[in-house]
Amino acid sequence: MIIEQLPAILKEALPILQKIKQAGFEAYFVGGCVRDTLLNKPLHDIDLATNAYPQELKQIFTHTVDTGIEHGTVTVVTAKQNYEITTFRTETGYQDYRRPDHVEFVRSLAEDLKRRDFTINALAMDLDGRIIDLFGGVADLKSHRIKAVGQAQERFHEDALRMMRAVRFQAQLGFTIVPSTLKGITENASLLKKIAIERISDEWLRMMCGDNWQLGLQSMLTTKLYKYCPQFTEQDFTKLLQVSLTRLQNASQVWTLLGLVWNLPLNSLNRLLRTWKVSNEVRHLTLMSVRFLRQSKPTDWDLYQTEGATIDNCVQLLQVLQKNVVAQQLQKRYSLLPIHSLQDVKINGQQIMQQLNLTPGPQIGANLRLVQQQIVANKLANEPVAIINYLRAQQ
Numbered sequence: 001m002i003i004e005q006l007p008a009i010l011k012e013a014l015p016i017l018q019k020i021k022q023a024g025f026e027a028y029f030v031g032g033c034v035r036d037t038l039l040n041k042p043l044h045d046i047d048l049a050t051n052a053y054p055q056e057l058k059q060i061f062t063h064t065v066d067t068g069i070e071h072g073t074v075t076v077v078t079a080k081q082n083y084e085i086t087t088f089r090t091e092t093g094y095q096d097y098r099r100p101d102h103v104e105f106v107r108s109l110a111e112d113l114k115r116r117d118f119t120i121n122a123l124a125m126d127l128d129g130r131i132i133d134l135f136g137g138v139a140d141l142k143s144h145r146i147k148a149v150g151q152a153q154e155r156f157h158e159d160a161l162r163m164m165r166a167v168r169f170q171a172q173l174g175f176t177i178v179p180s181t182l183k184g185i186t187e188n189a190s191l192l193k194k195i196a197i198e199r200i201s202d203e204w205l206r207m208m209c210g211d212n213w214q215l216g217l218q219s220m221l222t223t224k225l226y227k228y229c230p231q232f233t234e235q236d237f238t239k240l241l242q243v244s245l246t247r248l249q250n251a252s253q254v255w256t257l258l259g260l261v262w263n264l265p266l267n268s269l270n271r272l273l274r275t276w277k278v279s280n281e282v283r284h285l286t287l288m289s290v291r292f293l294r295q296s297k298p299t300d301w302d303l304y305q306t307e308g309a310t311i312d313n314c315v316q317l318l319q320v321l322q323k324n325v326v327a328q329q330l331q332k333r334y335s336l337l338p339i340h341s342l343q344d345v346k347i348n349g350q351q352i353m354q355q356l357n358l359t360p361g362p363q364i365g366a367n368l369r370l371v372q373q374q375i376v377a378n379k380l381a382n383e384p385v386a387i388i389n390y391l392r393a394q395q
């Protein structure tokens with residue numbers, strides 16, 4: 001890579017690499033930032049790796065924080081940005097298929113690169129823009145291939161989540177998983193049981209939000225990875241593959257779409273979302289959206305009773321599903337409602353009690369509900385005198 005053409009975020013980090021080099025060590029950009037630079041994709045974070053041990057790094061830089069020093073990561077603090085720098089390491093153990101039992105700092109870049117998951121992620125770049133590619137990662141990037149470094153089986157035994165990462169990268173990049181790696185996933189799919197649901201969920205959502213999510217889904221079907229995800233069935237995946245959409249954008253959209261495909265009673269869907277450890281906010285939005293979207297012809301009263309955030313979520317999902325006319329109609333109908341919540345009603349329970357000489361009790365709530373229904377149906381003006389007169393006439 002020509003240095004001048006590097007993305008700004010990498011150029012800004014060059015003085016850090018320079019300083020490590022001046023102290024007599026090696027330092028590189030590694031992993032996803034090298035992959036995405038070569039693919040001309042935007043970078044969200046950068047990883048730096050060095051043969052300097054953490055204590056040596058701490059002597060090179062004035063301001064550092066011991067972020068994950070036991071794993072070899074030190075954060076270097078600069079006026080503009082913080083940089084996580086990780087010492088080259090080998091990892092052994094992995095009895096739980098998640099974390100290494102033993103991490104050893106090493107001085108060789110090759111050792112560090114060979115413990116990485118896929119060839120396209122096992123690339124390093126030095127401060128002159130030279131790419132270090134020991135496993136054919138550049139060729140795999142060019143021919144759009146996801147291939148495990150070395151033996152796929154070993155890589156997946158080290159961290160079973162890597163199988164989900166493979167399908168996620170496939171969905172994000174539109175690449176093919178090479179047969180040997182696909183075989184590795186098929187043979188080790190059940191190891192996914194060892195992985196915390198939050199981590200699977202994270203990869204699953206990123207996969208579903210990828211431009212080529214169908215490729216990822218298809219690979220999950222082919223390898224039977226789906227079997228080790230709560231509730232996913234071949235049938236659901238087949239249904240999902242028939243859905244035509246632009247690109248899902250966030251967790252609420254993914255879970256709402258799934259909620260519609262699963263077609264479960266809302267309480268079962270709620271339980272399932274809890275199993276997937278979906279955040280309370282997303283779970284609530286999903287349940288409300290699924291409930292709303294299941295109605296074939298929502299009335300204005302249905303619309304009124306639905307929160308604005310839920311309507312927004314439904315509108316966005318309908319747009320993603322390329323149902324733009326329905327989305328527009330929904331948005332318009334909602335915006336034209338005379339009121340959107342009780343706060344918009346120009347009278348409150350206290351005033352109703354006083355004006356109608358009522359005592360506190362359930363009839364106040366019933367009156368307020370009646371008023372809202374009449375206003376939403378455009379049968380009553382949202383105006384205090386009109387509301388009181390209407391209620392008097394009902395007595």
Ligand SMILES: Nc1ccn([C@@H]2O[C@H](COP(=O)(O)OP(=O)(O)OP(=O)(O)O)[C@@H](O)[C@H]2O)c(=O)n1
Pocket residue numbers: 030031032033047115116117118121122159161162165
């Ligand atoms: N289970 C994992 C996770 C990460 N890595 C390595 O650590 C790097 C950084 O990991 P991470 O930040 O999780 O992923 P990225 O590849 O940077 O991709 P993205 O940021 O899109 O998740 C990866 O490129 C890969 O070399 C790995 O080998 N195995």
